[in-house]
Amino acid sequence: MPAQHSIDSERELWDAYAESTRTDVFESEPVFRWTQYGDHGPGVELLGDPDSVLEIGCGTGRMLAFLAQQGVKATGVDLSPIMVKNTAERWGPTGAQFVCAEVLDHLRGSAETYDAIYSIFGAVWFTDPAKLFPLVRERLNPGGVLAFSQPPAIPGAYGPQGMYKGGFAGKAMFTYRYSYTPRKWSNLLTRAGFDDVDVQVLDAPEPDHIGTLIVRAVAR
16 A cells, blocks of 8 residues: 555554444355355355465455365454454354454465465455565465455556545545556566466446456466
């Protein structure tokens, strides 16, 4: 994220989001999907057959809980202590582990490696990929998978995009999200040490609705 935006400011925004999703956390069930539409698009097979996974920006934790229930060693990282408290309380019995940390700091400071690292409308969307992807590569086992999904870029609007929370009134809480063309995503991943890069924009199930960018790459 741009330097003038502090981690404390970012955490405040995601704490507010965590408060707004508390009911979703405790009333939902485990599920795994890459898109914003139910029963649409690929499933967990994009990760291969991992024994261990790390979800960066794990949010409500439903995807991680789904994997933990399948016997996968599942760890999630999220910046919001409120979200981590809620998800650990709700999904801890599945065996999933939740860590409160800023994603770049966590990847730099950890020696743990994984068979797959993924993000679903999560940390990849909100972190400078030039900084993130090399650190992800270091935490993947050889042949490990990085996969992520998020909305595709608005044509002509690329790079970091500022986003206010809750419209245009009230306290100015904001973050930055990162959007690029499929070709740019592929180049960023290749330079960071990934092969077999596949970048696609999956159409929405309804015409003229927002599609989903889905990316998969394999660590060299």
